[in-house]
Amino acid sequence: MYETTALARRSVYRVRRAFRRPERVWGTIILVALILLVVIPVIYLIQHSFMFDSSGPRYMPGVRVGDWTTFYWYRVLRSSLANSIFAKPALHSLSIAAGMTAMSLTLGCFLAWLVVRTDLHWKQFFSSVLIIPYIVPSWTIALAWLMVFKNPRFGGTPGLLNAAFGANIPIWASYGYLPIVISLGIHYIPYAFIMLRGALANIDSRLEESAELLGASRFEVLRKITFPIVLPALGAAFVLTFSKGLGEFATQAFLGLPIRYYTLSTRVYSALNNRLYGEGYVLALILVLATVSIVIGNQFLLGTRKRYVTIGGKGSRRRPMALGRWRWPATLLLLGFVVIFVIGPIVLLAWQTFMKYEGQFGLSNFTLHYWIGGSDPSLAEGQPGIFRSGYILGAIKNSGLLAGTTALASGFIGILIGYVVVRTRGSLLSRVTENLAFMPYMIPGIAFGGIYLSIFAHSWGPLPALYGTFALLALACVVKYLPYSSSSGISAIHQIDPSLEEVGVVHGIGWGMRFARIVIPLAKPGILSAMLLTFITTMRVLDLVILLVTPKTGLMTSLIFRYQTQGFTQHAYGIMLVIVLVTVVGHSLVQRLGGKIEL
Amino acid sequence: MSGITIRDVTKRFGLVTAVDRFSLDIEDKDFLTLLGPSGCGKTTTLRCLAGLEEPDEGEIYIGDTCIFAPSRGINVASGKRNLGLVFQNYALWPHMTVFGNVAFGLRKAKLPKQEVRRKADKIFNLLGLDGFQKRYPHELSGGQQQRVAVARMIVTEPHVFLFDEPLSNLDAKLRMTLRSELKRMHRMLGATTVYVTHDQLEAMTLSTHIVVMDEGVIQQIGTPSEVYHFPANLFVADFMGNPRANLIPAIVKEAGPPAVLTLKADPEATCSLPTEHPLVENQEVVLNVRPEDILFTTTKSEGAFPAKVHTTLPTGAECLTYGRLVAGDQEIVIKGPEEAHICLETNQEIWLRFKRGNIFEAASGKTLLSFGFNGRPMGAS
Numbered sequence: 001m002y003e004t005t006a007l008a009r010r011s012v013y014r015v016r017r018a019f020r021r022p023e024r025v026w027g028t029i030i031l032v033a034l035i036l037l038v039v040i041p042v043i044y045l046i047q048h049s050f051m052f053d054s055s056g057p058r059y060m061p062g063v064r065v066g067d068w069t070t071f072y073w074y075r076v077l078r079s080s081l082a083n084s085i086f087a088k089p090a091l092h093s094l095s096i097a098a099g100m101t102a103m104s105l106t107l108g109c110f111l112a113w114l115v116v117r118t119d120l121h122w123k124q125f126f127s128s129v130l131i132i133p134y135i136v137p138s139w140t141i142a143l144a145w146l147m148v149f150k151n152p153r154f155g156g157t158p159g160l161l162n163a164a165f166g167a168n169i170p171i172w173a174s175y176g177y178l179p180i181v182i183s184l185g186i187h188y189i190p191y192a193f194i195m196l197r198g199a200l201a202n203i204d205s206r207l208e209e210s211a212e213l214l215g216a217s218r219f220e221v222l223r224k225i226t227f228p229i230v231l232p233a234l235g236a237a238f239v240l241t242f243s244k245g246l247g248e249f250a251t252q253a254f255l256g257l258p259i260r261y262y263t264l265s266t267r268v269y270s271a272l273n274n275r276l277y278g279e280g281y282v283l284a285l286i287l288v289l290a291t292v293s294i295v296i297g298n299q300f301l302l303g304t305r306k307r308y309v310t311i312g313g314k315g316s317r318r319r320p321m322a323l324g325r326w327r328w329p330a331t332l333l334l335l336g337f338v339v340i341f342v343i344g345p346i347v348l349l350a351w352q353t354f355m356k357y358e359g360q361f362g363l364s365n366f367t368l369h370y371w372i373g374g375s376d377p378s379l380a381e382g383q384p385g386i387f388r389s390g391y392i393l394g395a396i397k398n399s400g401l402l403a404g405t406t407a408l409a410s411g412f413i414g415i416l417i418g419y420v421v422v423r424t425r426g427s428l429l430s431r432v433t434e435n436l437a438f439m440p441y442m443i444p445g446i447a448f449g450g451i452y453l454s455i456f457a458h459s460w461g462p463l464p465a466l467y468g469t470f471a472l473l474a475l476a477c478v479v480k481y482l483p484y485s486s487s488s489g490i491s492a493i494h495q496i497d498p499s500l501e502e503v504g505v506v507h508g509i510g511w512g513m514r515f516a517r518i519v520i521p522l523a524k525p526g527i528l529s530a531m532l533l534t535f536i537t538t539m540r541v542l543d544l545v546i547l548l549v550t551p552k553t554g555l556m557t558s559l560i561f562r563y564q565t566q567g568f569t570q571h572a573y574g575i576m577l578v579i580v581l582v583t584v585v586g587h588s589l590v591q592r593l594g595g596k597i598e599l
Numbered sequence: 600m601s602g603i604t605i606r607d608v609t610k611r612f613g614l615v616t617a618v619d620r621f622s623l624d625i626e627d628k629d630f631l632t633l634l635g636p637s638g639c640g641k642t643t644t645l646r647c648l649a650g651l652e653e654p655d656e657g658e659i660y661i662g663d664t665c666i667f668a669p670s671r672g673i674n675v676a677s678g679k680r681n682l683g684l685v686f687q688n689y690a691l692w693p694h695m696t697v698f699g700n701v702a703f704g705l706r707k708a709k710l711p712k713q714e715v716r717r718k719a720d721k722i723f724n725l726l727g728l729d730g731f732q733k734r735y736p737h738e739l740s741g742g743q744q745q746r747v748a749v750a751r752m753i754v755t756e757p758h759v760f761l762f763d764e765p766l767s768n769l770d771a772k773l774r775m776t777l778r779s780e781l782k783r784m785h786r787m788l789g790a791t792t793v794y795v796t797h798d799q800l801e802a803m804t805l806s807t808h809i810v811v812m813d814e815g816v817i818q819q820i821g822t823p824s825e826v827y828h829f830p831a832n833l834f835v836a837d838f839m840g841n842p843r844a845n846l847i848p849a850i851v852k853e854a855g856p857p858a859v860l861t862l863k864a865d866p867e868a869t870c871s872l873p874t875e876h877p878l879v880e881n882q883e884v885v886l887n888v889r890p891e892d893i894l895f896t897t898t899k900s901e902g903a904f905p906a907k908v909h910t911t912l913p914t915g916a917e918c919l920t921y922g923r924l925v926a927g928d929q930e931i932v933i934k935g936p937e938e939a940h941i942c943l944e945t946n947q948e949i950w951l952r953f954k955r956g957n958i959f960e961a962a963s964g965k966t967l968l969s970f971g972f973n974g975r976p977m978g979a980s
Contacts (some may be wrong), residue, residue, distance in 0.1 A: 009671075009672040012672065013669070013672035013673075013674065017653070017674060020674075020676060067601075155926070262862050443886055497688060498689060499686040499687075499690035500690045500692060503686065503690045503692075503751070504652060504703075505650070505677045505678060506649055506650075506677050506678065506682065506683065506684045507683075507704045507755065508676070508677070508679060509678065509703075517703070522692075535918060543900065
């Protein structure tokens, strides 16, 4: 009797003690959630890539769904179809990633050097305007490209060049490798630009000046001093661009699918969309594996060297290099670049929405029909204008709602993860939580969407079947963007001295009140800009949600995708403009708040 | 109201034992200081008392109430221990006004608004913070911030006040002013106070009792004067006092009383001390004398250690003279009135006598006896 009461008392004591360390309690809850939503889905993916799906019996009579097999791996990697299912798309993916990385790094470095190190005119203007390709959806340029270079043989209607000059645009210029590389290359310029700009601005100029004093030529200094110092930043930019480029979906779909030019990501999409799950899982896994190996490889290669990026810090400000007689030409050249590749695509998109008939570039063709017009059976099969169509307005509302929900939820969860990671620093819990929260980063959006599609098609564990619901979209977005929100949560909580909360503990103020009145208000500035960034990112996301949306939960992006493939170009471009507007305004708000861009 | 009893409290962080079987009785209305070098476990002890750390073993009582006894499943939550804490960095909530900071502490009590205002105003008045209610912490000076932290602590009328190095972020002059304010406040409110510091001057001036700690272990408990004059061991003798006390290795030549010591480095140099109890002949000892307890002559005298002057440092009111014993390389510090020291020159030979001090056993570092304290109890408690 005595022993049982003692035991009971001790266990009550243990439980009460646990609740006195709320970071542990939350840590455990978050850990369980992360395992459910990140780890198990990946395991599910691996497991089911070795099982027959419902297509199994068609290929091999007699097998049952769920039987173990290496059939799909064999089919993708070794069978006679392997070339078209895997090898060619993989080669395309790699060469696209390589091409666009090369392009964005070269241009990004050069532009960063111009803006930071020379006496170029209008530096401030260029510095902010060169970020725009990153803010707007990656496929803005792809759509604009189509509008200019479209070939009537494939797109039905002529593009600008064809219409204006009667130019017969070759296929390789309208679709496929080159257009994809250029579209993506421009979208990713800001990555290299931002990172190199930071690295170049942070070099202690004394390092270079000492070399000059020792008689090194300008080129020698650039090669032997400047380049090695910014090399880690360059490496980081390379990995970021390359790994993101591998997983890109939308641009490759818009510019590749019409001529059946496949990449890994579009293969994953079409496999899963056609319910060839086993094949889709194998392809998705390969895509994940490729991204993971690049990210991890980077940590091995650059992890230790990365540190000297910041060496020096703010030394004396170096006098910018005089461009001499090249000053104005360089400025004008850069301005031309900005006008054509940054502002141009957006203007073109806008122009398209005012064209009554696609491909007729005259003024007589001007109309506001696609914005405010009512239903007209002769135009776009009777689709009313954007602001008159309940369906499109519904998608705009859905997108806003999704972006808002995702931003709020991931901001809050980000603080919570930051709280757990920082307050249990040094423990296993802290490390595991931090690393698990980073994992979604390494899963390309299309693969992530595919995994969630399969898992939530039916109920599992404590979670109901969510397919077709808004909740699934929100869940996928929140989990996918955890790497960003948790990293800003961690740095926000880092700024809060534990004693600020301990005072509350001593005053007997409960955890909920401490969190609401002390932690959140203090973490707010950092979190607010992180939330806005998540809002923007969710607003423009396509690859993650394309497999998850249903007609009921249509989003602006998925609608653009549909309209574009169905040929409702004006509507597609119009919705695109709405997204561009929201993201650009949102981003300028972020900068007002002093937030940093998360790459 | 509330004395504090701590029994065998041990706190480990991984393999490091931060506090090792710490036992202490603090009387009601006492002002007790935990004093020691950084990393000695004083802050950990305070945090265990506050309930911010959970000891691995031991029991803690406030008054008659047991607040911590893991063997009986007792661990009263920090907020229910009825104590207040002022942090080294004050931990003022930067997003709340001064009033908000102080009033937030009253939340738990769920008082009506007017009552909160009345209580807070009373405290502001008491601490000279009137008119600052609407300011934010970053708009205040360091001293004012410190006062707000104190206000936030005392507004809930806890029975025990805890301070964790509350003055160490302030400049020397302000520290002095606030020291006397804290002392006045303690007299007025009479709450049992535990105060953590590494500044011995703070400990000496404020405390009714001092606990000297090192490596998680209590070295000595006593009144400021006991700890200063009768250090229990070599660590305390060395740690207390600024400039540091002189510690001279020596050998007992004549057990006495009065005892005669010779320098360990030079058996020829002898010195007699006004001891009242016998020592053991040929024992290795360490002689501990405060700088102000050394007398010197400029002419050779029997029974005194010869030394050479190195530098004199006049500070205005008094003068410090640094020198070395002629034998060995032992540094000596002497403190005295300026006029007696000002004529000393570098390398001048002087002869030292010791007015009062302590003798430690060299092997164990424990006190053997004290001398020259005219009837005061021998040794430390």
